[in-house]
Amino acid sequence: MGFDFTSIIDRHGHDSLAVDGLGDATGFAPAKPQEGFDSLPMWVADMGFATAPSVVRAMRERLDHPVFGYYTPSNRYYEAIIGWHRERKGVTDLLPEHIGYQNGVLGGVVSALNVLCSKGENVLVHSPTYVGFTHAVGNNGYHLVHSPLVLDERGVWRMDFEDMEARIREHHIHAAIFCSPHNPCGRAWERWEIERAMDVFERNDVYVVADEIWSDLLLDDHIHIPTQSVSPWAHDHVISLYAPSKTFNLAGLVGSYHVVYDPWLRDRISRESGLSHYNAQNVLSMHALLGAYSAEGAAWADELCTVLSKNARYAFEHVRARYSGVQMTRAEATYVLLLDCEQWCREHGVSNDELVRRGWDVGVTWHDGRLFACPWCVRLNVALPHAQVAEAFDRLDRYVFV
Ligand SMILES: Cc1ncc(COP(=O)(O)O)c(C=O)c1O
Structure with a gap:
């Protein structure tokens, strides 16, 4: 088509x-x-x-039913996300309870940091850095420590694992934001790179907030490796954030979600996200996701x-x-x-x-x-x-x- x-x-x-x-x-x-x-x-x-077109159609069909009262996300919502991650990211162990609504990926980043850090603590991030991280982290009382990405001899941006580890130790860091794929450097990290990064984090007791909002927007023949999939440690210590908003141009509708496997972390993040009472999905945003995460x-x-x-x-x-x-x-x-x-x-x-x-x-x-x-x-x-x-x-x- x-x-x-x-x-x-x-x-x-x-x-x-x-x-x-x-x-x-x-x-x-x-x-x-x-x-x-x-x-x-x-x-x-x-x-x-x-x-x-499937997104607009899904919202239009919902609009045809003119009652917009309180609701909870439907089974179809969870099934659509699970199907999308299975078909497009190769994830086979995702269950509804691992998924939680987040009012924007940045909102999810902040909720995760609120669970992982005390105010004033340092958070590792690579530089160049997405400006949204800089604002969200600073505004919420945390301090970003940059580990610069470096260009290799082939002109590919790479993580500097020694630098990451040195900064983690020097600044007593226990939380990192990992942007995968990377905005603004455009990297779709290879499996070995993610594995080595996770090894560094594991060795130093650093929990990871993986922002995977760009994971559907892959160029040429590049693929996305979900951060949580690279090791058993990553599976249980990484909080991943996704959304259909970048992929389907839906930022104005707002609608993101976390994937958290570990029940302790999940309960804490869900609780933290819910405290404001703002963290509830707009019903049209849910239907937009259903239209997006479909065959069409x-x-x-x-x-x-x-x-x-x-x-x-x-x-x-x-x-x-x-x-x-x-x-x-x-x-x-x-x-x-x-x-x-x-x-x-x-x-x-x-x-x-x-x-x-x-x-x-x-x-x-x-x-x-x-x-x-x-x-x-x-x-x-x-x-x-x-x-x-x-x-x-x-x-x-x-x-x-x-
Ligand atoms: C890496 C990254 N994370 C998060 C966002 C913003 O996501 P949201 O609008 O869901 O907060 C963007 C938007 O450009 C982004 O590039």
Whole structure:
């Protein structure tokens, strides 16, 4: 079946931060473009594509029954998640009791840390770091310790296991956030890498919050290895968080969930998440998940990955061929790409601020890498119809990397 990944949808006035949130006072959002340029939404991690038709259909069918009283998630909800993890991630031991609703993956990260840490404690995370972790962890009274990822001789971002262990010991760390696949570095970690990371954590009594929100968005022939699957220790000491929101462009509906096998951890996290009384799923969000985690949703997600792979490849090849001094690795997952422009900026006498501003001025609303603990970098979302991605690179050719 051919789904539509080419139509350019006008999102203005339709509840879209990516297009209507430009130029806010906090400096978090990109500035509005200069006269004569429209903005290409490439900062917020959502997509320019309509969600899967099966998602809309499922919500519409629910809307046809016009009573929206209190409810509890149905058996179908748990079965859909279990089926999705079995078919797409190879997980065969997932039961309904292992699954718990979380009001956003970041909400789940915070609840997990509230269980694992005392206020003021240190939490290990790799850098570059997703800005949401930085805010969520800091706002809740914990302190992030970065272990930098390093590029190997083939230009692949790798964990530095010695560095992780040294920082864990030095800072008395007992909780880590593990982003898999990694935003913003685009790694779909290989099994041996996850195993070695878990060995480090196991040796040092570090519980792990695995953010696997990107685990369906795999590029080319890359696969996702669920963190909990790599060892018996990981199975029982990792709190994993998932959502259909990245995969199906449903962030505005909110609807994430944890997978926690160990009953002690699970009870504690469920209790902690429930204390606010905010942690209840919207019924439409549940029906959206049912439409998403279906056979048709799976076909849509497969086609989406093909489209994203093409856009990511195009960007990589374009940067390599034309922007000498800009370093970029080949993304294996996600749809956000990290361009390290330090060498280019130094060679051209362009400051970090000026570089970021040049893109924004011409409507390439990339995200400033400094938000991701990655100075001189920009993060570019390529989950747009290909014509818009090509347009963005045309503007970069003509106005930015000149
Ligand atoms: C790694 C990662 N985790 C969590 C989120 C946000 O998830 P949620 O909106 O469910 O809190 C994002 C959004 O970009 C993300 O990239």
